[in-house]
Amino acid sequence: xxxxxxxxxxxxxxxxxxxxxxxxxxxxxxxxxxxxxxxxxxxxxxxxxxxxxxxxxxxxxxxxxxxxxxxxxxxxxxxxxxxxxxxxxxxxxxxxxxxxxxxxxxxxxxxxxxxxxxxxxxxxxxxxxxxxxxxxxxxxxxxxxxxxxxxxxxxxxxxxxxxxxxxxxxxxxxxxxxxxxxxxxxxxxxxxxxxxxxxxxxxxxxxxxxxxxxxxxxxxxxxxxxxxxxxxxxxxxxxxxxxxxxxxxxxxxxxxxxxxxxxxxxxxxxxxxxxxxxxxxxxxxxxxxxxxxxxxxxxxxxxxxxxxxxxxxxxxxxxxxxxxxxxxxx
Numbered sequence: 414x415x416x417x418x419x420x421x422x423x424x425x426x427x428x429x430x431x432x433x434x435x436x437x438x439x440x441x442x443x444x445x446x447x448x449x450x451x452x453x454x455x456x457x458x459x460x461x462x463x464x465x466x467x468x469x470x471x472x473x474x475x476x477x478x479x480x481x482x483x484x485x486x487x488x489x490x491x492x493x494x495x496x497x498x499x500x501x502x503x504x505x506x507x508x509x510x511x512x513x514x515x516x517x518x519x520x521x522x523x524x525x526x527x528x529x530x531x532x533x534x535x536x537x538x539x540x541x542x543x544x545x546x547x548x549x550x551x552x553x554x555x556x557x558x559x560x561x562x563x564x565x566x567x568x569x570x571x572x573x574x575x576x577x578x579x580x581x582x583x584x585x586x587x588x589x590x591x592x593x594x595x596x597x598x599x600x601x602x603x604x605x606x607x608x609x610x611x612x613x614x615x616x617x618x619x620x621x622x623x624x625x626x627x628x629x630x631x632x633x634x635x636x637x638x639x640x641x642x643x644x645x646x647x648x649x650x651x652x653x654x655x656x657x658x659x660x661x662x663x664x665x666x667x668x669x670x671x672x673x674x675x676x677x678x679x680x681x682x683x684x685x686x687x688x689x690x691x692x693x694x695x696x697x698x699x700x701x702x703x704x705x706x707x708x709x710x711x712x713x714x715x716x717x718x719x720x721x722x723x724x725x726x727x728x729x730x731x732x733x734x735x736x737x738x739x740x741x742x743x
Contacts, residue, residue, distance in 0.1 A: 466676070469672050469673075469676060472668075472669060472672060473669065476665055476666070476669055479662060479665065480662075483658065483659075483662060486655060486658070487655075490651065490652070490655060493648060493651070494648070497644060497645070497648055500641065500644065501641065504637060504638075504641055507634070507637075508634060511630055511631070511634055514627075515627050515630070515631065518623065518624075518627060519624075519627070522620045522623065522624065525616075525620065526617065526620065529613050529616060529617065532613070533610065533613050536606055536609060536610060539606065540603070540606050543599055543602060543603060543606070544603075546599065547596070547599045547600070547603070550592060550595060550596055550599065551596070553592065554589070554592050554593070554596065557585070557588070557589055557592060558589070560585070561585060561586075561589065564581075564582055564585060565582075
């Protein structure tokens with residue numbers, strides 16, 4: 414009798430190695446789709462099954478390694494997302510702070526300019542009034558001087574016997590001195606107002622410089638916004654690459670499942686023949702080579718699970734330096 418070894422997927426039949434061409438019909442009762450081949454053909458099919466088992470094991474290892482790489486990339490992407498979120502939060506916080514400071518400084522400057530404008534207008538009005546008073550005092554002083562001159566002339570006429578006129582002249586002199594003192598005070602006030610006006614102009618120039626500095630800060634913020642937009646675009650591109658690789662992994666998983674189905678069908682065929690007792694009859698007829706056949710059958714079993722070490726996350730600097738070419742290697 415022959416020994417059932419493997420199911421041929423090409424013909425969907427089973428191979429039995431035989432040493433004699435004579436077979437008893439009763440021993441094959443209720444067994445369908447069986448091919449009887451020579452020892453050479455049987456060894457050829459057996460080698461093919463060994464190669465297929467080795468390829469399946471290699472593919473399984475390769476898929477596990479690819480799964481590890483995908484896990485590493487997922488960790489890198491999560492870290493990149495976290496850093497992008499922190500960068501965005503810091504940027505928004507700085508923008509809000511600078512906008513608040515700019516609005517506060519603008520309001521303060523507007524109020525200050527309005528106050529200084531009102532103060533300047535008040536000073537101008539006061540200056541105009543003082544100028545008018547000064548001109549009036551000057552005209553009055555001229556009149557007084559003319560009046561003095563007239564009095565002096567009259568004094569020359571009435572000096573000898575007019576004591577009352579002399580006293581009046583002394584009073585006029587005192588009045589003239591008082592007018593001179595008032596004139597000097599008005600002049601001092603005018604000089605002080607002129608100095609205050611120069612100080613107001615200096616304050617206005619200083620506030621204009623502060624406004625220019627705030628505008629420069631706003632321009633720098635716009636540059637930060639541009640850099641942030643570039644980072645967002647890079648992240649989106651990275652996400653597209655990861656999605657493509659996920660699709661490739663799903664295709665490989667589908668191929669793996671098909672190979673596992675083929676292997677399962679082979680094992681089911683062997684189990685079926687064992688249940689029929691065909692293996693025991695074949696081993697009784699062929700005592701030699703049993704151990705070798707058992708080892709070959711064991712090799713057809715699905716490979717054991719491989720222990721996988723945990724993935725260690727890369728540094729942040731490595732995450733930010735990711736290129737699309739790294740994904741293509743997967």
